[in-house]
Amino acid sequence: MAGQGLAIKWILFPEDLSQAYEVRRKVFVEEQNCPPEDEFDVIDKISEHAVLMDSDDNALATARIFERSPEQASLGRLAVLKEHRGKGYGFTIVDHCLQRLKKQGYPDVLIHAQTHAIPFYENLGFEVIGDEFMEDNIPHVEMLHKFDDHSAIFFENTQI
Numbered sequence: 014m015a016g017q018g019l020a021i022k023w024i025l026f027p028e029d030l031s032q033a034y035e036v037r038r039k040v041f042v043e044e045q046n047c048p049p050e051d052e053f054d055v056i057d058k059i060s061e062h063a064v065l066m067d068s069d070d071n072a073l074a075t076a077r078i079f080e081r082s083p084e085q086a087s088l089g090r091l092a093v094l095k096e097h098r099g100k101g102y103g104f105t106i107v108d109h110c111l112q113r114l115k116k117q118g119y120p121d122v123l124i125h126a127q128t129h130a131i132p133f134y135e136n137l138g139f140e141v142i143g144d145e146f147m148e149d150n151i152p153h154v155e156m157l158h159k160f161d162d163h164s165a166i167f168f169e170n171t172q173i
């Protein structure tokens with residue numbers, strides 16, 4: 014459980030994406046030195062953006078989900094503000110994204126994970142499926158989450 018007074022807000026372009034962008038700017042552009050011109054892209058226009066909000070309407074974490082093909086979804090741009098890490102917020106937001114994609118009928122979810130986050134995603138039922146590659150000068154791997162009976166365990170246990 015992530016904590017009381019928190020809520021997941023879903024935002025779709027052309028709605029205002031600024032709360033999601035502000036979290037991503039702080040984490041990817043300021044902290045990880047990703048080029049700002051690469052950070053905000055056309056996939057933002059076809060994505061559903063999850064933003065974890067506190068009771069004062071502050072955005073604490075975000076992620077986006079989108080369709081790669083009718084048989085496969087993807088999740089990306091997962092970011093939790095540095096001062097709010099280690100509280101279960103990353104787990105909670107990914108879990109909500111997975112619940113939503115499962116309801117939408119996708120059989121699995123493919124991600125490009127930064128290699129430091131492999132154990133984090135393994136906790137959420139993802140498995141590494143390929144070799145390491147570089148993206149924005151950061152080592153990544155592809156990981157796959159297949160929806161099956163096992164994944165339901167996470168969904169039942171995480172509520173905010």
Ligand SMILES: CC(C)(COP(=O)(O)OP(=O)(O)OC[C@H]1O[C@@H](n2cnc3c(N)ncnc32)[C@H](O)[C@@H]1OP(=O)(O)O)[C@@H](O)C(=O)NCCC(=O)NCCS
Pocket residue numbers: 040090091092093094097098099100101102103104105125126127129130131132133136
């Ligand atoms: C990776 C990230 C999203 C994790 O968010 P978080 O809110 O700190 O993670 P949580 O508190 O939900 O952690 C959930 C579990 O994963 C583990 N975990 C979290 N980050 C981890 C990491 N980098 N490596 C290994 N395990 C990690 C936690 O220990 C916890 O395990 P537990 O339940 O057994 O204690 C966050 O560190 C972040 O935003 N990093 C910068 C951006 C980034 O790297 N995004 C991922 C791009 S692929």
